[in-house]
Amino acid sequence: MAVRVKLKIKALKTGREALTSALVNSGFEAETPQLLIPRRLALELGLWPPPEEAFIVEVGTAGGPVRNYLVPSAAEVYVVTRDRIVGPRKCDVMISNIEYEVLISDKLGGELGIVILDLRGKWRFHDEEDRVRKTEPPQYWL
Secondary structure: OOOEEEEEEEEOOOOOEEEEEEEEOOOOOOOOOEEEEEHHHHHHHOOOOOOOOOEEEEEOOOOOOEEEEEEEEEEEEEEEOOOOEEEEEEEEEEEEOOOOOEEEOHHHHHHOOEEEEEOOOEEEEOOOOOOOEEOOOOOOOO
């Protein structure tokens, strides 16, 4: 089991929003806060087809290199739990034709204050000393 959180994503250019679970992926290393989203979610947010400011990047994955669109400063994200909302945090959006789940980069996870306690689905916010939160179920954008 992995750590997933509930995210509210707001596309800044279109104003469209979506609520989805997202995988906190410390292996998704990025120089800027980034959110990888499947193409179907990009369509719902009005980010597909890619806007003019998008450009193609090649990223390394466990399965080899892939090419994705990167849209700089395209969204604001919030972590939504039963008792609090953390955000907004502005981020770049990477659009994937292969991935079906939303992925949070290491830098964005840090900016949202997410601390992984146990890779079996336990986490907390950085300002919660004794709190243990449980993972959200996965959500696939097929």
